[in-house]
Amino acid sequence: MKRIVSLFAFFFIHTIILGQTPEEKGLQTINQSTAEAYIHFLAHDLLEGREAGTRGGYVAAEYISSCLKTMGIAPLAETYAQPFEAYAVERQKRGRFQVHPDSIKKIKQGVHRKLSLQNIIGKIEGKKADEYVIVGAHYDHLGVDPILNGDRIYNGADDNASGVSAVLQIARAFLASGKQPERTVIFAFWDGEEKGLLGSRYFTSTFPALDKVKAYLNFDMIGRNNKEANPTHVVYFYTEAYPVFAEWSKKDIQKYNLHLSPVYRPWDRPVSGSDNASFALSDIPIIWYHTDGHPDYHMPSDHTEKLNWDKIVDITKASFLNVWNLANDMQWITSK
């Protein structure tokens, strides 16, 4: 009892004298109304399903750039937009879109298709400016099917407006913490994921300091209940060689009373599923949040009103703390 009293006294004095810690200051800016604002816009019918290389996709890209600029996040390069092109053979041959220069060269020899795409990328420079931690989510989705009978727009509220909202809220939380991170934190919004992880593939094949990227945290669908009876369910994939990633998660969920029941899935080489694959193929450690499948997956009915907002907010908080550790803890890399 004496120990509990002294522990309580410690936290009381700590709060009175020292105030909140930087990560607590950041954490308290993450909320439901901000998640709603981002997701309602991105999943609106006016965005026409955000298909890569179409008007709706371009509007989404402009919107995300504006959000970053408003909050005061710097672009990674000259501008937030990282433009690139993807090529595929004529559609009846059913080839995948490619971004690698060698494949593009071959495709261009015949009748081919071309897409103009763009990743949106911002950053907060760290004290060690040339060490990077990246947090990302794809913003594209499946667009519109004009001959679908009924609702023709694939709104993609869960897939992946939910993930985009998390990256944006984490960027704002880092700024609100008032502390410059030790490592540079990159906030990435990938285009063309639905057409074959094109944006993250382009980034990992062209970023000159890829060997200085220490970790990548990915979001793809964080807003639905796989089973209604288990609304706190989330899958937490992580690179198996780093058990510390799961330890952080368990500790933070308890400390901040987050209502999440992660299924921890250590994975020796997480090279499929979503944009984490592009990074895992380069042997970069990853964490990937995903709330699992549901009947509206890749259907026009992936709508905003079906989202579990409490879960989106708590996943955003838990992952902000992960990114905080990845960016500020200089020891974890040697802990594997």
Ligand SMILES: [Zn+2]
């Ligand atoms: Zn997705």
